[in-house]
Amino acid sequence: MKNFTHLLVKEIKELLNKQLIISLAFILIIFNFIGNVTKSEMKKAMAKQKVAVLDLDRSPVSRNLIGALNAANFIIEEKSGDKNKVVDEIRHSSLDLLVVIPEGFGEKATKFQPVEVETYSFLRGVSLAGRSKSEVVRMLLNSTNEYLSNEFLKAKIPEVDPKLLKAPIKNREYVIIKDKQAEGSSALVIGAMTAQNFILPVILMMIIMYSAQMVITAIAMEKQNKTLETLLTVPISRTSIVMAKMLAAALVGLISAAIYILGFRKAFSFSEGDIGQALSGVAPLLKQLGLTINTQGYVLFGISLFLTILCALALATILGVLAEDYRTAQSLSFPLIFLVMVPYFISLFADINSMSLPAKLLVLAIPFSHPFFAMTNIMFGHLNMVYLGIVYNFLFVAVLLYWTTKIFSTDRVLTMKLKWGKKKVVL
């Protein structure tokens, strides 16, 4: 145990070196910078925006429309005169949106004839603020349309509610999950769950990728620096060597992943508060449908994740033995990254349960897949899938760990090489 701890400390120190600390600090600074820029752009987009309006109609309806724009988040700068001259004037100013209300707008509107306004966007870049400005104007016009149509209907058929006329069928939506039913929108439920689980696949991917890369690099560096042979002859069991390398890689991988996630959240403003705020309205619906996770669920997820990390580490250790130096170690980590990316993208954009059986089996054969789908399976009560995943990963880990220790206990740790030319492993 003394020698194991001694080796573990050395492994952690080797992995958590100056270069890694600097690159992690750099990542934090970069993400923080991106976050600040994004936030400032968002702030600009949310702030009161200046919009130029040229009212060529000057009717009560057009004045109402300008009033509505004013009441919204806009500072109206009214222009007058020839349209082309106004467009030219704005082209050379800091304003970037012009709404032109044409002559006859009010008259046509009151006669129920089609009317139109013209919106000129002056693009000076592709910033978020610029994009949101035209989007808000579009929404505002929609609301004005709604307002005007309601007013017209009220004038024509005063005894009927205009809303009833425009939408005579009202949809009462219900969502059913297994034996539970609740009134609400399925889109809302899916949206809420997606928002809640958005960060999870990213975390999983980071942890698996980082831990695996760390252990491959650690073993490859021992080979490159010609220190492995000496290490294998010191009085410490081969199992301890394997375990110390795997544990150190897992710890440093976790630290690196945590820093990436922290930076990621800073850059994209994901916080518990943001997600909580987004979910607060849907929470009772999710609770009614049983889409919440209890302690048992978290324990199951934890076991699934732990076994997956062990799988990645054991697989990476074997790949590390095949690597002869740092460069080949980097190439050998690509298959692992690919295997992690498959469940990552499927969990983001598809539903594993609606895939064809062969495709589903193929995805689930990847040991890293299981924790990606475990959370959703736990929520939807597909516990058998979770248990099967845990058993599968347990067997996978047992075989891999046995094989890894076996490799380290025999000549293979020194003689196993990947022959690129012949595309086969020589044992």
Add this chain to the structure above:
Amino acid sequence: MGVVLEVQDLKKRYGSLEALKGVSFKVEEGEIFGLIGPNGAGKTTTLRIIATLLTPTDGRVTFLGYDLKKHPEKFREHISYLPEEAGAYRNMKGIDYLNFMARFYARDEAQVKEYVERAERICGLGERLKDKVGTYSKGMTRKLLLARALMTKPALAILDEPTSGLDVINSLEVREMIKGFTKEGVSVLLSSHNMLEVEFLSDRVALIDRGLILDSGTPQGLKEKYQASNLEIVFRSAVR
């Protein structure tokens, strides 16, 4: 003098290649035993088996009465191995590397200190031990590694081509370090293709070629037997 290491009919096969065809020799307490032969003769394979890195296909190796197949951990406790192309952790300072290695063998902190102080004396690197290993020349790294191998006063130090790739001055210094250390009771098993070096260092030598021991004895005894002026001529005569 008792026998520290006994190798009997040692065989090693890599697929269809028979690297060792039945190697036998004994190393006695406090002696330097040299294995000499050309590249590919089977020297490194023999040393790697004794150092517990490779498993023999057949044969028996006993060290201080322990059988290699049954008690490899006992070998690791009392043997120090210096591979031909060994390196040290480049990001560690020389002194930290010695400390790191000493802790595997030491019972307590006092013994760690004793081992490291001995290593400092052996390697003679002085203040340079405070620098990172990555900044060392090949000669300095070899001296550090040799000091690492000898600092614990192992019952048997296995040195594979100890002066390989070193210049004349560094080679002489390393040879003197090895010669000086056996006076403290350490047995040394070394291999080299430099037969003059082995002749200078070894109390007894074994001539190995194509996985077989051709002959063994003291350098003087072999020279007399083959009526040769040095071991190179002895080896040529033995091969014929």
